[in-house]
Amino acid sequence: MTQDQSPPPMIRMDGIHKAFGSNRVLRGMDLSISRGSSMVIIGGSGTGKSVALKSVLGLIKPDAGAIYVDGKPAGSGDRDAFLARFGMLFQGGALFDSLPVWKNVAFRLQRGALKRPADEARAIAIEKLRRVGLKSDVADRFPAELSGGMQKRVGLARAIAAEPEIIFFDEPTTGLDPIMSGVINDLIREIVVEMGATAMTITHDMSSVRAIADTVAMLHDGVIKWVGPVADLDQSGDPYLDQFIHGRAEGPIEAVR
Template sequence: MIELRGVRKSFGPNHVLQGVDLTVARGQSMVIIGGSGTGKSVLLKCVLGLVTPDAGQIRVDGQPATTKGAGREAFLDRFGMLFQGGALFDSLPVWQNVAFRLLRGQKKRPRDEARAIAIEKLRRVGLKEQVADLFPAELSGGMQKRVGLARAIAAEPEIIFFDEPTTGLDPIMAGVINDLIREIVTEIGATAMTITHDMTSVRAIADRVAMLHGGVIRWTGPIAEMDLTPDPYVDQFIHGRATGPIESVR
């Protein structure tokens, strides 16, 4: 479903991506791990066309990623996104946040229909109908994250990106979000790409794992093989060791 070949991206002297090769199969849940500042978010933005690579190829479902022009909106319609900070619109009630895409664009739905879909998706992530008319500021962090997840799946996307889905959540709520992500991705048959530092999330939601370090994918494989790989970078990262080939910034 998603294929990257030789993708490079620099910002001035900072060479973030230095030839990324990665394949994500249809219906697969791929989790990308790596330290802060290694380019994980830049990689997702390149696929979405929010950042233009300096070199390389990105294909989605066999076709070049559409970054501009007439096909751009249809291209983005295939994606859902759960942002790290929730990224909810403070001035809109919850249901309008969830139905944001449904109320706009080429596939605009009638307002009543969009609201009904939003309430259905809120229920799917464990929130009651009464939440629909509240504003984001009236919700806890965990509830905001659930609303963000409901918005990500509202338009039944083929591909969903999760950017640090459990950041800022306590361990119990993080576990709830991990379980929801796993269930929903399986339920709707979506292809998923997640970036996270949380190894609990990795083990809960990944089919395959890829480690980004030094601008390239150092290792990729099934989640069952992650703990067995002899790669010293992966071993240091997944066990949180201070010593190893990955230098810590002090």
């Protein structure tokens, strides 16, 4: 008898259901993300992409189903240790208005198990800002003084500050011009490869999908309709995926949801 020696997927979602009142957002979502790979989930607005992502982090509690991270049930064991494995770039940046940029980036490094002396935390923050293409003079400015693109970069610097194993990107290019979107996409790809992190991104932006993804999953009607390598995106033969990636109004996906 042989035993399967392959490592468990970094993230596995089994039959996730979530409803908000009568709105059944997730209806048995199954998804598996292998270690060190970059998965991009696409789908229309309101199809539950953010709900899926937040369910993994425990920000939203699924009504049914199970989520495993590195083979263990998500949320079991020490919560801080669990969350310390993740970094997340939020759609709007979600930077703390009351803190200067460097304290936003070093937030996790100034408290809890990963706490460092202030000088060291600041030095790491400035290094991470440099990594995302921002100069050190940004460190002492406040988020409100930055452009949307700079805020995204600061959010990205914060997401990678503690060098997490898993990074989530929630609509990383929303609200940015095409050039800045390209810059952010390239940064995400470089950083994920360089850190060897597992990445899960949700987006509508097809240029992001092609720049960031190893694997693409399409979420529609609360379930994964298609999953496969990014190279197969254009030859999938799946009518839902074809309609979505070509932005057609006609097709199986209703334009008015």
